[in-house]
Amino acid sequence: MGIIQHLAGRFVRQHGGRVRVPRIIEREVRNHARPGGATEREQRKAAAATAIVAAFFLGKSRFPQPELSTEDLPTVERIMEALKNLPGGMNKTHGGEAELIALAAREQKATGTRQVLLSNDGGASVVAARYQIPTRHAADVLAEFACADPGLSPTECTALFRSACEISAPPVVSRPADDSAFTCSHANGLCGPCDNAE
Numbered sequence: 001m002g003i004i005q006h007l008a009g010r011f012v013r014q015h016g017g018r019v020r021v022p023r024i025i026e027r028e029v030r031n032h033a034r035p036g037g038a039t040e041r042e043q044r045k046a047a048a049a050t051a052i053v054a055a056f057f058l059g060k061s062r063f064p065q066p067e068l069s070t071e072d073l074p075t076v077e078r079i080m081e082a083l084k085n086l087p088g089g090m091n092k093t094h095g096g097e098a099e100l101i102a103l104a105a106r107e108q109k110a111t112g113t114r115q116v117l118l119s120n121d122g123g124a125s126v127v128a129a130r131y132q133i134p135t136r137h138a139a140d141v142l143a144e145f146a147c148a149d150p151g152l153s154p155t156e157c158t159a160l161f162r163s164a165c166e167i168s169a170p171p172v173v174s175r176p177a178d179d180s181a182f183t184c185s186h187a188n189g190l191c192g193p194c195d196n197a198e
């Protein structure tokens, strides 16, 4: 979302009151926001992270930050283990994802309020699903923007998504095949992104 400043602002307006961002994720984003990358991709990543820091973590827009307690640690351990056991999972640390899933699972169990994980990480989505937590990735969020704003064309969304994928991408199998993913079908009856946004 940081690829274009107005998308981060749009996200805050559309979902602001419902978003929770644990400290470990803020730390990861702030680390990415450090300037001085050698390649163009690194510089774009730093610029995107900087836009997210400004929109999500400064001033009034600061999202609530749920914290783990010692009772949550066995769940975090179990989730880390599960993430490591996925194909290709051995090579990653998974700290942020494990904490996110544990916090969402705890909240869902305690309050009965449906939780949704926002992540491009395919492994995290597999493990979150075991806790009855669905995942939305970058294209899903863009599709919700397109539903809310007819001025945002499917072609524009596709271009934004391609550009975002250079920095962080969902697994190839979950990416939309064409523009139709960003076309609201609410007027014709059912629309996935519209239903998800509720």
Ligand SMILES: [Zn+2]
Residues within 6 Å of the ligand: 147, 183, 184, 185, 186, 191, 192, 193, 194, 195
């Ligand atoms: Zn729609």
